[in-house]
Amino acid sequence: MSEIQSLARGLKILxxxxxxxxxxxxxELADTLGVDKGSASRLMSTLARYGYAEKDEANRRYHLGxxxxxxxxxxxxxxxxxxxxxxxxxxxMEHTGECAHLAVPAQGRALYIDQVESPATLRxxxxxxxxxxxxxTALGKILLAFGDxxxxxxxxxxxxxxxxxxxxxxxxxxxxxxxxYAVDDEEFDPGVRCIAVPVFDxxxxxxxxxxxxxxxxxxxxxxxxxxxxxxxxxxxxxSERMTFSR
Amino acid sequence: MSEIQSLARGLKILxxxxxxxxxxxxxELADTLGVDKGSASRLMSTLARYGYAEKDEANRRYHLGxxxxxxxxxxxxxxxxxxxxxxxxxxxMEHTGECAHLAVPAQGRALYIDQVESPATLRxxxxxxxxxxxxxTALGKILLAFGDxxxxxxxxxxxxxxxxxxxxxxxxxxxxxxxxYAVDDEEFDPGVRCIAVPVFDxxxxxxxxxxxxxxxxxxxxxxxxxxxxxxxxxxxxxSERMTFSR
DNA sequence: CTCATTGTTGCTTATTATACAATATGATTG
DNA sequence: CAATCATATTGTATAATAAGCAACAATGAG
Numbered sequence: 001m002s003e004i005q006s007l008a009r010g011l012k013i014l015x016x017x018x019x020x021x022x023x024x025x026x027x028e029l030a031d032t033l034g035v036d037k038g039s040a041s042r043l044m045s046t047l048a049r050y051g052y053a054e055k056d057e058a059n060r061r062y063h064l065g066x067x068x069x070x071x072x073x074x075x076x077x078x079x080x081x082x083x084x085x086x087x088x089x090x091x092x093m094e095h096t097g098e099c100a101h102l103a104v105p106a107q108g109r110a111l112y113i114d115q116v117e118s119p120a121t122l123r124x125x126x127x128x129x130x131x132x133x134x135x136x137t138a139l140g141k142i143l144l145a146f147g148d149x150x151x152x153x154x155x156x157x158x159x160x161x162x163x164x165x166x167x168x169x170x171x172x173x174x175x176x177x178x179x180x181y182a183v184d185d186e187e188f189d190p191g192v193r194c195i196a197v198p199v200f201d202x203x204x205x206x207x208x209x210x211x212x213x214x215x216x217x218x219x220x221x222x223x224x225x226x227x228x229x230x231x232x233x234x235x236x237x238x239s240e241r242m243t244f245s246r
Numbered sequence: 247m248s249e250i251q252s253l254a255r256g257l258k259i260l261x262x263x264x265x266x267x268x269x270x271x272x273x274e275l276a277d278t279l280g281v282d283k284g285s286a287s288r289l290m291s292t293l294a295r296y297g298y299a300e301k302d303e304a305n306r307r308y309h310l311g312x313x314x315x316x317x318x319x320x321x322x323x324x325x326x327x328x329x330x331x332x333x334x335x336x337x338x339m340e341h342t343g344e345c346a347h348l349a350v351p352a353q354g355r356a357l358y359i360d361q362v363e364s365p366a367t368l369r370x371x372x373x374x375x376x377x378x379x380x381x382x383t384a385l386g387k388i389l390l391a392f393g394d395x396x397x398x399x400x401x402x403x404x405x406x407x408x409x410x411x412x413x414x415x416x417x418x419x420x421x422x423x424x425x426x427y428a429v430d431d432e433e434f435d436p437g438v439r440c441i442a443v444p445v446f447d448x449x450x451x452x453x454x455x456x457x458x459x460x461x462x463x464x465x466x467x468x469x470x471x472x473x474x475x476x477x478x479x480x481x482x483x484x485s486e487r488m489t490f491s492r
Numbered sequence: 493c494t495c496a497t498t499g500t501t502g503c504t505t506a507t508t509a510t511a512c513a514a515t516a517t518g519a520t521t522g
Numbered sequence: 523c524a525a526t527c528a529t530a531t532t533g534t535a536t537a538a539t540a541a542g543c544a545a546c547a548a549t550g551a552g
Contacts, residue, residue, distance in 0.1 A: 002532090003292040005508070006540065010253035011296040015313075018320040026499055036542050041500060046249040050257040051353045060499070060549080064321045066352035067261075069359065072318030073375025074264040075310045106312035107297045113315065128374075129319025248501085251539070252509065272530055282511050287531055306518080306530070493552100500547070508539070516531070522524090 009033060010043055010052075014064065017053060023061030072129065079104070081199065081207050081242070082114050088238040089116040089210065095230045098214035099125045102199075103139040105147055106131065110140040110209070124192050124213040132188065135169055136162045138196035141182035142209035145173045146198040161187045181228050181235075182209075186216055193219040195228050197235030202243050210235055255279060256289055260298060260310065269307030318375065325350070327445065327453050327488070328360050334456065334484040335362040341476045344460035345371045348445075349385040351393055352377065356386040356455070370438050370459040378434065381415055382408045384442035387428035388455035391419045392444040407433045427474050427481075428455075432462055439465040441474050443481035448489050456481055 016032060017024055024032075030040035044062055047053035051067030076082055085102045092100040093116040103110040112130040117123065126132070134140035135155050143149060155164040163169050176182045184194040196211025211231055212219075219227060262278060263270055270278075276286035290308055293299035297313030322328055331348045338346040339362040349356040358376040363369065372378070380386035381401050389395060401410040409415050422428045430440040442457025457477055458465075465473060 002288065002509095003295060004252045004256070004289055006250045006252045007256035007289060007292045008296065010250070010256060011293070011298060014298075014317060015296075018317045021324075027497090037499075038501080038543080039541055042248065042540080043250055043253060045500090046253045047257070049249060050254065050261075052257060052260075063324065064317060066321060066350075066357050068314050068317040069321050069352075069357060069375045070377050071260060071264045071310060071314040071375070073373050075312060075315050076375075077373065078267075078309065104312075106315075111312050111315060127319050127323065129315045129317075129322075131316050248540090273528090283530075284512080284532080285510055288509080291531085496549100496551075498547100498549075500545105502543105502545085504543090505541090506539105507541075508537105510536085510538075512534095512536105514531105514533080516529100518527105518529080520525100520527075522526095 006043070009035070010047060013043060013047060014052060014068075017062065017064040023056055023059070023063045025061050029062075076113060076128070079113060081201075084241055085114060085199065085208075085210060085238055086116075088234050088241070089114060092116070092210065092212055092231060092234045093118055095234070096212050096214070096227055098212040098219065098227075099123050100210070100212050101126055101139060102208060102210050103132075103143065103196075104208040105134075105143045105149055108134065108149070108152060110134055110137055110143055112139075113208070118214075120218075122215050122218075124189070124194075124215060126213070133158075136184060136187040138182045138184040138194035138211050138213075139209040141173070141176055141184070142196045142198045142211070143206070145176040145182065146200075146206045146209075148206075158188050159186055159190050161185055163187065181232055182211075183224065183228070184213075191216050193224075195219075195224070195231045197231050198239075199235060199242060200239045207242060210238060252289070255281070256293060256298075259289060259293060260314075263299060263308065263310040269302055269305070269309045271307050275308075322359060322374070325359060327447075330487055331360060331445065331454075331456060331484055332362075334480050334487070335360060338362070338456065338458055338477060338480045339364055341480070342458050342460070342473055344458040344465065344473075345369050346456070346458050347372055347385060348454060348456050349378075349389065349442075350454040351380075351389045351395055354380065354395070354398060356380055356383055356389055358385075359454070364460075366464075368461050368464075370435070370440075370461060372459070379404075382430060382433040384428045384430040384440035384457050384459075385455040387419070387422055387430070388442045388444045388457070389452070391422040391428065392446075392455075393452045404434050405432055405436050407431055409433065427478055428457075429470065429474070437462050439470075441465075441470070441477045443478050444485075445481060445488060446485045453488060456484060 026040050030037045052065045053062045054065045089100040099118045100116045102114040103112050109131040112126050134144045181197045193216050194213040196209045199207045201207040272286050276283045298311045299308045300311045335346040345364045346362045348360040349358050355377040358372050380390045427443045439462050440459040442455045445454045447453040
């Protein structure tokens with residue numbers, strides 16, 4: 001169970017590069033990791049040699065390299081759900097006028113693996129690769145309610161509406177399982193409401209979640225039942241499609 | 247200039263995982279890398295612990311982990327060209343009926359960073375993250391002709407039309423610079439023709455290439471001038487947009 | 493032009509990863 | 523269903539490696 005230290009350090013650097021907006025310098029890196037400047041330099045140049053980091057020669061800061069984009073394609077290409085869901089995502093967007101998203105569970109969060117943007121000027125879009133918490137997003141709640149994941153230990157607060165009590169969340173999950181859909185009522189992003197439903201594979205096992213996100217001004221409480229009906233319908237159709245695909 | 251061996255090995259494993267269709271077993275990995283099974287196991291479990299590899303418990307084979315998708319988002323989000331080009335890609339697709347692609351140079355190849363699919367049943371689409379050679383694709387040729395990249399050393403043959411002679415390629419580049427657009431006439435994929443133009447940033451420096459790909463049956467030699475005109479026009483508009491954006 | 497800051501490289505030592513072996517885990521076949 | 527085989531993981535001594543220190547180089551600021 002022991003881990004390879006220098007590889008672990010390299011991966012930590014990748015995480016760090018991914019979080020940083022305007023790159024990381026060697027000294028910053030050494031400070032953050034708590035290692036020597038020399039070591040930091042060598043680790044980084046190894047990452048750079050393999051395309052996982054790129055050096056901005058102008059200010060000598062390192063950014064994440066393009067190699068990860070190439071790898072990302074390999075991951076997404078292996079997900080049959082992604083290919084199958086595309087037209088349903090489009091349909092969902094067209095029927096509701098809001099951005100549609102597809103997510104799967106990954107590392108205790110909801111990983112957004114595809115999306116169809118709404119043409120509206122004011123829209124709520126999440127790029128492919130976004131990883132959001134499970135307990136306060138519609139797509140995430142579905143993964144929690146219908147998947148065999150364990151409840152997150154710490155329920156982080158994002159807005160006044162975020163459900164942070166484990167008991168309340170457990171009860172909320174029961175409701176979602178009963179209703180068959182989940183709502184995020186400004187629990188993650190203020191002013192944003194989302195609706196999501198589960199997608200099951202040919203074995204009846206949860207494959208992911210699909211849903212829409214929109215500004216609370218358009219996705220009003222009054223419109224929720226109507227929008228939810230659409231999302232449920234398209235979701236059902238996708239699950240059926242998944243059933244026959246294999 | 248010495249590299250961190252175990253980090254390098256980890257990154258090689260990621261490359262390997264990315265190339266493999268149905269995962270990699272520990273013994274396979276040990277054989278490929280030329281290391282001990284024990285070492286391979288420890289390297290892989292380190293990758294897995296950080297989300298860069300995922301174990302399929304059914305057959306104990308490892309796949310690329312979802313973490314790279316998350317990192318990929320960080321890379322793409324930092325490219326202003328991607329955001330700016332989106333509507334122009336769409337326009338290009340709508341005017342030509344063919345899939346539109348956007349690429350930047352990365353590690354001596356053309357990295358596809360965005361795409362708009364054609365609704366046609368028969369279409370030629372490349373997913374985001376695709377990395378194609380420079381000397382035999384329209385997007386790649388543009389990067390070669392207008393960027394400050396060095397000519398690839400080995401000009402790999404893909405079809406009978408692939409230009410493999412360095413001198414011929416150099417001459418071809420001069421032509422492309424003169425005409426302002428590049429054509430891939432079944433030089434990479436048989437039955438596929440592509441047209442591409444450069445995109446320049448506010449400094450007049452090459453930022454990337456944009457173009458369309460379609461089946462040779464629709465993208466005929468007769469239609470080339472007309473299609474090229476559209477691609478050139480949209481490309482020019484995007485370059486202008488890039489000029490004013492900063 | 494000088495100084496300050498940051499990045500890279502050489503070298504020694506302590507740490508770490510490796511190889512080998514043993515054990516555990518799971519698959520396959522009779 | 524048991525026994526065997528293949529594959530993965532873990533323990534441990536040793537050899538290799540990466541860390542740290544320090545010197546040097548490179549870059550930018552004043």
